[in-house]
Amino acid sequence: MTDSTTGSALTWSTVEHYLGEGLGTSYRLSSGDGHPVVSYEIGHGGRDIALFVELGRGQQPPRSPLPAVRIDQVAVDRGLRMARIRTTQVELMRDFHDLLLAIADRIVTKNRSLDRAFSETVDGWSSLLDRPRALSFERRIGLLGELSMLSRLAEKYSWETAVEAWTGPYGEEHDFALLDFDIEVKTTAAERRRHVIHGIEQLQAAPDRPLWFASLRLTRGGAGGRTLAESVHAVREAVAERAPASLARLDAALRSSGWSAEGADDERWTPRDDALVLAAESVPRLTSALLAAATLERISAVRYETDVTGLTPTPGAPVNLAGLRLP
Structure with a gap:
């Protein structure tokens, strides 16, 4: 043609x-x-x-x-x-x-x-x-993944609870901290579920708090997809209607994530398949136990990739992500 x-x-x-x-x-x-x-x-x-x-x-x-x-x-x-x-x-x-x-x-x-x-x-x-866009490609699709998780948590708990639990934008180790567990969300547009891990602690559970790892894959959605701006707008409308007291916290989290309504935004995305949910200990990862204490003291930063393609979901996940969609 x-x-x-x-x-x-x-x-x-x-x-x-x-x-x-x-x-x-x-x-x-x-x-x-x-x-x-x-x-x-x-x-x-x-x-x-x-x-x-x-x-x-x-x-x-x-x-x-x-x-x-x-x-x-x-x-x-x-x-x-x-x-x-x-x-x-x-x-x-x-x-x-x-x-x-x-x-x-x-x-x-x-x-x-x-x-x-x-x-x-x-x-x-x-x-x-030399001046990167307000949000890099990785951060744009990463934010889409976190907004999807935010919406699913709101369905199970409430918008107030979900917004309060969204701690990732504030520099916390994990993206979501619920009452009894934490969730780390990673999103990719690649064929394989390969994700970047920042630091030894990102996949390490806090004492007596299970850590769950959610791997999301997105693909370009064409006319049926959602832009980041549309997802942000949908979440803000839902919070404004159902938990208006949480809107200021949501907006603060969006700003901390680098979101700006003035940024160019015409990429449309849709989930490629169902999310893969794993217990953190099932994810191939680096831990402090794998590194000698003397070595770890001399390392100031760690960044690596982990590939969870083909792994079997861990039973007993606290949140059902089947059919997860972009808000």
């Missing part, structure tokens, strides 16, 4: 629809009036996106100084040689989409060569690269 459109008309919501449905397509961005062929491609299966730019005789693709951006040469129909610009980081596709359209715009509307369009775009963005 091939469509003709301009870069400005190719919105992320359109691209995300194809990604969410697992469909591939091609959008021609150049007019064909003396311009090189420029097309935006969504790979078959909806797995990736790329920009294709026609190469002239003897022209070679530019070299990318960005580790997450690859540029190579491919042959397409009618013997055309094309430069293909793609990313190795699937989680950065939303930002990469904007980068591709900026490059295409310089080629199509400003008659820049591919080399110049690419270097100008990278140079133009370089001043912004």
Whole structure:
């Protein structure tokens, strides 16, 4: 399937629809009036996106100084040689989409060569690269996971109890602290349930308080998905209606999480499958017992990844997360 459109008309919501449905397509961005062929491609299966730019005789693709951006040469129909610009980081596709359209715009509307369009775009963005977005990709989907857990806890207990139990934004070791147990929530958009653990204590239960670990997987939801802004709005409305005295605490937790209503937010997500709930001791983890005391004293910070893909859920979880949805 091939469509003709301009870069400005190719919105992320359109691209995300194809990604969410697992469909591939091609959008021609150049007019064909003396311009090189420029097309935006969504790979078959909806797995990736790329920009294709026609190469002239003897022209070679530019070299990318960005580790997450690859540029190579491919042959397409009618013997055309094309430069293909793609990313190795699937989680950065939303930002990469904007980068591709900026490059295409310089080629199509400003008659820049591919080399110049690419270097100008990278140079133009370089001043912004040192200033991270208000919420990184990991923190955005992490907040979505915590809001989902917050909503489920509110169903079992109350909104007042759920908001009071949400301690993660305040720097506590675990995301939720209920009366008799704690919960740590980890969310990923990857195929495997691989999660980043911050510190030795994050998966260590407090004395006489069981710690449960919830692994959530999200996938791009297209038109049927939820944005972070929509989930935040739904939670705030529910708290305002059912536990208005807790609204100020909720807003404080959202601010501490880095949430701002002014941030760009057009990524739509939906759960990929049911959450996996494990007792903390069933999670592959580092503990102080595994490290010699003398060694631990000299280590100021620990960050590692644990993979819980394929593990069997631990029976007796205090909260049923079956059918968990984004609020």
